[in-house]
Amino acid sequence: MYTPEMLELIKRVEATRKERLHQEFPLLSADAKQELLHGFHPDFKDEVFRTLTVGPSKGERTPKEYADVFEAYSTIDPGDFDLSKVDHDVDVLVIGGGGAGASAALVAHEQGANVLLVTKLRLGDSNTVMAQGGIQGADKENDSPAIHYLDVLGGGHYKNIPELAKALVMDAPEILTWLEKLGVMFDKQADGTMITIHGGGTSRKRMHAARDFTGGEIMKTLKDEVLNRDIPLIEFASAYELLTDGDTVTGAVLYNMETEEYLVVNAKTIILATGGGGRLHVTGFPTSNHYGATADGLVLGYRAGAPLIYMDTIQYHPTGAAYPEQILGLLATEKVRSIGGQITNIEGDRFIYELETRDVEAAAIIRECSGRNKGVGTPSGQPAVWLDTPIIEELHGEGTIKARVPAMFRQYERFGIDMSKHPILIYPTQHYQNGGLKIDDSCETDVKNLYAAGEVSGGIHGTNRLMGNSLLDVVVFGRRAGAAAAERATSIKKSSKITLSHLEAFHAELEAAGVPRDRTAPMLLPEYRRPELAGRKLALSS
């Protein structure tokens, strides 16, 4: 419910709507974009970062919150940990039950590998399930994988690893076909033509959607298929440490989130599909991410010796909810802008073209609030600008919003806001980790037999990902990882040498660097209890 003051301010947005209706707003020049990013994007603020002093990417910088989990001890003492009983003996261990993990498990299983899929929460609990807007794929007559490639590279500031970007765009038509065959309901016209729209930074309309539950629809289908194929699955079992024979991965220690016991897995190959780290809340930003997004897989891979790439770039989604406070940080999907939504300041004036790439769009909103003082205040103190949604109904007819973004419409309706009649308040929110563990185009990291797919990996999107390329990424690279890990598993003998020697070496490095002993990782779950409670906590047992 808007306050009377807010309703007064909304009148200014309404007053300019008519003249904005068919207003052309220019794209920024390449130079203007750079100036904006350097002035206002958090990736360009030195105080956000710290240089890593240990591990394979020593000397590289990453946000302090990430540095705190990379430069951290395991709570396992590698010198005194019983690994004598192996609980699961498999070919391919897939860690993570989101879009990448489920895709990997399906393909590895199809190839005949003995697969075990483990996940920290429930199968499907992931950022995949939350992705609303769409999945890219160059399947229209006026489009091509090459045009898609150029959009990906330009959006990523030409930092993308070319082989990975190629895999992303070239696999896309196959991925869309595979998903549809599995039973994902894409939005289509009566003749079967896919309904596709723009996203920020796309030069062709290639965003495919399943209403505004695109990721949810994909995830539900993949999950159902994993269950149909009876792939061995353990939920509420987080990977807690990898096991190696010194330099090659050979297994993992899992942690039962409910009973607190640990399990030992011996595997030929391992796929990390654990997602990103939105719940680390870089510089205190709210996040659009799932509860489990705590960067665990990055920590485990890093300790085992896998280097990182572009871990100094975080994507802030330009339009996170800034009001009401109950949904702070959740997304107003980019699709709202794709179908005509406009961003305005407190005066009701546009200040940026709505489909610039996400980094540019976010920086422009931050500038409008903190650089030009033209933001809209909210009761919690969270700065904001308007996302004019009623204009969509004027452009495409009454009922468009409820039909095209039903999940979002319902979310606002729950808090007494009708977004088809009133604009909504938004501000950038921590959304995506552009970087991650460095992989090749079969998803293998620099550590032998250790693969990574999805947000935990890096290099595909350069230093800025485009909308709709993440849902594509998780399926493309999930499948590639599953295929490569299963293939490798058939060609090697299993090593039963499962040790924590890499952890012992990593701990020694931490000690030499003077990292405080009480800094531990992986985090597993974020802490949202009141701080006062922590001071009165009693442990049940030691």
Added chain:
Amino acid sequence: MSQDMATIYVMGKPYEVPKDLTIMKAMEYAGYRFVRGCGCRGAFCGACGTVYRTSDDYRLKVGLACQEVVQDGMYLSEIPFFPGNKAIYDIEELTPTSESVLKLYPEVFRCLACNTCTKACPQDIEVMEYIQAALRGDIAKAADLSFDCLLCGLCAARCPAEIVQYNVALLCRRLCARHIAPKSAHLEKRLEEVEKGKFDKDIAKLMDMDEPELADLYNNRDMEPRD
């Protein structure tokens, strides 16, 4: 009690919490650290289905803990898991008919049309309507009506006929996409072109370019107009 606080009863036990919090944030405020019963925190995953009652009413209400704001005197319990039946099938071999649905989920026959499921849906889905549609073989309608389902399980928890509505819905959507939806000719054509290597040269050329060359192409590329 301060006017900004509310008393809620989590599984019967009272806690004082700020009254503008969602159930999920209120439980965290009270000291709960979720392992189950918390997922996306944004109404997409169905992990936090909650049943509650207010002290002045005998009727049970439902909501998602991540979305529903607490009320003074609210008695609540999350139902983070429901042990519903899930049929195993090969989507390729099924036909989009009521026979397929009823063979896998014969309990759909038992629907009493009591509408309890619809009342139990935190997504305001016409659950009974889609079950009835599935029963009469209108799979596309069942798929359409159930689209926003989050698999939270509250419908099944309340169903006197013990139907697992959300799994029936998922089956119908998969049947619809696989066997009813018209094929995309442009997608089939593109897939064939990719497989025949039609774009290999173009991509190879771009992969060989240095940054200034790419930037020049990118900054001058033609843009398909927005809607």
